Amino acid sequence: MPSVLVENYFRTEKLPQIWCPGCGHGIITRSIASAIEKSGIDKNKICIVSGIGCSSRAPGYLDFNTLHTTHGRALAFATGIKMAKPEIKVIVIMGDGDATAIGGNHLIHACRRNIGITAIVYNNSIYGMTGGQYSPTTPKYDKGTTAPYGNIDKAFDICKLAASAGATYVGRATAYHASLVTSLVQNAISNEGFSLIEAISMCPTYYGRKNKKGSAVSMMEWQKNSAINISAAAKMSPEALEGKFLIGELKNSPEPEYTNEYQKIIDRLKKESQ
Amino acid sequence: MKMEDIKAGEIQNEKVVINPAWCKGCGICVAFCPVKALELKNDKVVMVDVDKCTQCGMCELRCPDYAIYLRRKKNEKQG
Ligand code: SF4
Numbered sequence A: 001m002p003s004v005l006v007e008n009y010f011r012t013e014k015l016p017q018i019w020c021p022g023c024g025h026g027i028i029t030r031s032i033a034s035a036i037e038k039s040g041i042d043k044n045k046i047c048i049v050s051g052i053g054c055s056s057r058a059p060g061y062l063d064f065n066t067l068h069t070t071h072g073r074a075l076a077f078a079t080g081i082k083m084a085k086p087e088i089k090v091i092v093i094m095g096d097g098d099a100t101a102i103g104g105n106h107l108i109h110a111c112r113r114n115i116g117i118t119a120i121v122y123n124n125s126i127y128g129m130t131g132g133q134y135s136p137t138t139p140k141y142d143k144g145t146t147a148p149y150g151n152i153d154k155a156f157d158i159c160k161l162a163a164s165a166g167a168t169y170v171g172r173a174t175a176y177h178a179s180l181v182t183s184l185v186q187n188a189i190s191n192e193g194f195s196l197i198e199a200i201s202m203c204p205t206y207y208g209r210k211n212k213k214g215s216a217v218s219m220m221e222w223q224k225n226s227a228i229n230i231s232a233a234a235k236m237s238p239e240a241l242e243g244k245f246l247i248g249e250l251k252n253s254p255e256p257e258y259t260n261e262y263q264k265i266i267d268r269l270k271k272e273s274q
Numbered sequence B: 001m002k003m004e005d006i007k008a009g010e011i012q013n014e015k016v017v018i019n020p021a022w023c024k025g026c027g028i029c030v031a032f033c034p035v036k037a038l039e040l041k042n043d044k045v046v047m048v049d050v051d052k053c054t055q056c057g058m059c060e061l062r063c064p065d066y067a068i069y070l071r072r073k074k075n076e077k078q079g
């Protein structure tokens, strides 16, 4: 019998997952389940939506109302669900390619509207499922199947992108910092508006191998050594922060939520027509 | 670990449960166990020093395949 968390929130008959040994996605998925457990929300009041990619397999293993949609369109489907049933907690799981390349437009507009959706981006810096093509988050000069001599594009900072597009709760953690993923997701779920959590994952099979990053363990060591909590970073010099990235709560500024605003119009027009 | 043990399903001691059928041998739990109580043998995790284990739960937290976890407490149903 698996752990209580796994038994309660996973489709255990579908385990173990299809993901490669040491893939970070399983760790993040467990952290999300743990956040839902801690938030105490009724399972049936949650809908988890994904697009296409390795990360988008996650809802197949999670025992909630789940929807596996098309590449890049998870947020569009999720917007429909939220508009039709605003009382449902809608959680969207996307990969970096899914969320910021083909789905980039949906992402910025979901942020701009501040619609009550929790988006979790599993960022492994590559397209895993299709064989290691570089994505909008592949670091500059790193390699992918489609960038055999090194990628010359500048990588997106997903959190900055979401925060400046209007997301009202934004945070970042890593697979190594799995309990931080849980606490950020828990806060994100309780934010009424649009929240985005970037969970740095690892793809030892493609990104790791193409960029000589070693095993899953060494990729997690890198996460451990390169991530600095935003509270600690405030006391550090720019030199000390060189080559590091921030984790923790990066934005928390609630604003009116989209479906609530929409309901206000309906209520007003109903009153006026009486 | 003998093959018979793997086929028999979960392996328990008084502190953790291991499900070799789900373990993919990634070594994450082994590397990040603070007291080095775990090892990989034939690509599966094994508890080598149960006395050292503090039940900190780090292995459970970071196992991508939910193949190692703390034993359920008395009031929870035990597998
Ligand atoms: S290809 Fe990469 S991201 Fe996909 S399952 Fe394998 S390790 Fe994970």
Ligand code: SF4
Pocket: B016, B032, B033, B034, B035, B036, B037, B038, B052, B053, B054, B055, B056, B057, B058, B059, B060
């Ligand atoms: S519970 Fe902690 S001490 Fe025990 S095996 Fe797991 S990581 Fe090691």
Ligand code: SF4
Pocket: B022, B023, B024, B025, B026, B027, B028, B029, B030, B044, B045, B062, B063, B064, B065, B066, B067, B068
């Ligand atoms: S972390 Fe999980 S899958 Fe990896 S070796 Fe340990 S028990 Fe096996």
